[in-house]
Amino acid sequence: MQAIANFSLISLLDTLVSLTAAFILGSLIGLERQYRQRTAGLRTNALVAVGAAIFVDIAYNLNGAGSAAHVIAYVVSGVGFLGAGVIMREQGNVRGINTAATLWGSAAIGASAGADLIMEAILGTVFVLAANTLLRPIVNRINRQPLDVEGTEMTHILYVIAPKPQQKHAMDVVELVLEAAELPSRSLDITPFGDDDIEITATLSAMSIDGSELERISKKLLQKGFITQAYWSTSTQG
Numbered sequence: 001m002q003a004i005a006n007f008s009l010i011s012l013l014d015t016l017v018s019l020t021a022a023f024i025l026g027s028l029i030g031l032e033r034q035y036r037q038r039t040a041g042l043r044t045n046a047l048v049a050v051g052a053a054i055f056v057d058i059a060y061n062l063n064g065a066g067s068a069a070h071v072i073a074y075v076v077s078g079v080g081f082l083g084a085g086v087i088m089r090e091q092g093n094v095r096g097i098n099t100a101a102t103l104w105g106s107a108a109i110g111a112s113a114g115a116d117l118i119m120e121a122i123l124g125t126v127f128v129l130a131a132n133t134l135l136r137p138i139v140n141r142i143n144r145q146p147l148d149v150e151g152t153e154m155t156h157i158l159y160v161i162a163p164k165p166q167q168k169h170a171m172d173v174v175e176l177v178l179e180a181a182e183l184p185s186r187s188l189d190i191t192p193f194g195d196d197d198i199e200i201t202a203t204l205s206a207m208s209i210d211g212s213e214l215e216r217i218s219k220k221l222l223q224k225g226f227i228t229q230a231y232w233s234t235s236t237q238g
């Protein structure tokens with residue numbers, strides 16, 4: 001009968017408002033992640049926000065603000081394990097850190113909603129979305145700038161195989177494709193590849209390049225009839 005004793009229409013409506021706010025705001029963040037086809041998308045961010053809101057709301061209803069503060073501390077540490085699950089290492093690149101940070105933000109927004117701080121939750125959503133959208137062009141432009149130092153930790157190399165008679169044409173095509181993608185090359189080298197072909201090695205200057213972008217570049221080069229192979233690799237130093 002404890003369930004009946006604990007029932008309160010006002011408390012239930014308050015919980016409904018908190019969870020609805022967490023669901024909507026978490027979904028807004030997840031929608032941006034889903035659009036960019038990230039590991040944690042629409043459902044994951046919505047669930048993290050709602051889950052955090054549920055825990056905080058329960059603690060608030062049972063023991064007040066002091067208990068809710070303790071639960072929020074556990075949410076902050078607990079969501080770290082979830083974030084670690086979306087971080088992966090792929091061909092020398094560590095991916096998913098931004099997605100993990102976004103999940104952390106979704107948990108904070110859910111906790112705010114669960115504590116009835118709806119306006120704070122809305123403001124938090126605006127800033128998380130701004131970090132994932134407004135800052136993206138700035139980050140991309142910085143990452144594409146040529147580096148002044150040679151000893152970078154990450155080096156991206158594009159390899160293109162073409163017949164020897166097409167050497168100059170292949171060089172021009174590689175330069176044009178990289179220029180169109182706004183990926184400057186630190187060096188462009190040619191070495192023999194067997195008896196009849198040459199290998200063009202383009203070492204890219206950008207610090208951070210998405211592997212999917214290099215895949216698109218490789219496929220675009222392969223569409224040229226005279227290029228027989230186009231692939232890429234990433235190497236790490238020190």
